[in-house]
Amino acid sequence: MDAFSKCRLSPDIEALVASGHYPFYLPVEERLDDGEVVVDGRRVLMAGSNDYLALSNDPRVKAAGIDALRRLGAGNSGSRALNGTLELHRTLEAELAAFLGHEAAMVVSTGYQANLALSPLFGPRDLLLADRYIHASLIESARLGQAELRRYRHNDVAQLGRLLEGADPEAGRLILTEGMFSVTGDLADLPAITGLAARHGARVILDSAHDAGLLGAGGRGAAEHHGARVDVQTVTFSKCFGTIGGAVAGPRRVIDYLRHCARSALFSASLPAACTAAELAALGVVRAEPERRRRVLAAAESLRSGLAALGLPVAPGFAPTVPLVVGDPELCCRLWSELLREGVLANAMLPPSVPEGRALIRLSVTAAHTQAAVARLLDAVATAAERLGLVPAAVGGGRC
Known part of the structure; x- marks a missing residue:
């Protein structure tokens, strides 16, 4: 038996690649000072970074x-x-x-x-x-x-x-x-x-x-x-x-x-x-500069309250990371793809990184995100979620 025979992608991953909604290994071409990055020649809002205090580009x-x-x-x-x-x-x-x-x-x-x-x-x-x-x-x-x-x-x-x-x-x-x-x-x-x-x-x-x-x-x-x-x-x-x-x-x-x-x-x-x-x-x-901590935590609170206003399930807390539980991995990746279409790069978390049935989009904010950037993120979530039937049309459309 060839020891490399095990080296094949799972059917689920192969299906994701074929679908055009594969959410991993997306190359970033440039990181900008205002919480944006360049992907495929286009400026998008980075909403998946762990650079909470925005120090990587300081x-x-x-x-x-x-x-x-x-x-x-x-x-x-x-x-x-x-x-x-x-x-x-x-x-x-x-x-x-x-x-x-x-x-x-x-x-x-x-x-x-x-x-x-x-x-x-x-x-x-x-x-x-x-x-x-x-x-x-x-x-x-x-x-x-x-x-x-x-x-x-x-x-x-x-x-x-x-x-x-x-x-x-x-x-x-x-x-x-x-x-x-x-x-x-x-x-x-x-x-x-x-x-x-x-x-x-x-x-x-x-x-x-x-x-x-x-x-x-x-x-x-x-x-x-x-x-x-x-x-x-x-x-x-x-x-x-x-x-x-x-x-x-x-x-x-x-x-x-x-x-x-x-x-x-x-x-x-x-x-x-x-x-x-x-x-x-x-x-x-x-x-x-403790104000950096205050800034990112304030942005996180705005993001949480805005997502709740859209009717999306948001756990209480104040951390800069906010999970949007979708459940189904394919639907989660479609939401990731729709967010990117709307100019937002987020993280799709699939099993085994999360429990079965708990696939989610992980949104995060940093000290570089202004209130205007958070509003832009919420508009993108509203539009993408409405397009996939995850929020009522009246709620999603009201933000766009």
Whole structure:
């Protein structure tokens, strides 16, 4: 049997490609300052970006990256453990640890690798309790570890409590969750989770990919927003910080242990100087300009209230990501295509990224989106949804 015989697209994906509504791998030709991008020679509103604070195109962030590129080159040609550590990495780690309120931090090359680096913490005598909606990178990290993995229903702290009650008293207990969930946009109930952890001697590990830089009085993320304390925190630089890379922050002894045991950090080339310097500059902007957070959260509120006025099902919340659940994958991709026709680039999320029967369009806003841009987005949604019979004609037509 040919080992490559498995390499074929599923019938569903083949049908999507043939339909002309294939929503993936669409090339962007240019990114513009006002929340727009150029696709196929046409300016469209970007409504699928995770660049929540609009820092990826900030002149200060770009200038820092360009200067580091000129001084230190395009790459470091080695792992952090050997020849790939820059003084910039050490500076960024100290700044991140102080910002997040932890003793130490370890910078790695992507947010995915930061989550994979957690796997040595999941030992053979441990019980790992994870929210069912955690990111794929956290699932892979759990699989790489040796702990017993048990998943609790999304944000169901009552079930989490029962799992902790029934745990082997000799087992190490860890709770793994995201701070702000990347698809649904809702927050983990960190006060309840950390309360349970304190009662049962469990450690809490928080993936702050989508909330660090955005939530809390100082932008430190969901833990600060809730006034909760977590043991270990991962962040990615590809969301609020506008570049790429990631980090794990926590107690110094934990970070030192991961430096020597986390294979995704040990055996991977280090974060290039340009990205490291850009992240340092972005962190400075996050600290100095809280109005960016206020701006994007206000845009998110306008988007939610506008979608609700159209009669579309919108979950409560205030995150910049708003899911529009369509259900059927084909219909979801048709809606994505109609939105693009109306000048809006959004994200189509299909199983297995979301549960079966929960295909959705993920809309997101950034600090670059003015109220006029949000109104334009809502008009596009109204027109596209009406065209597909997802909203009454009177409601959709009233906005266009």
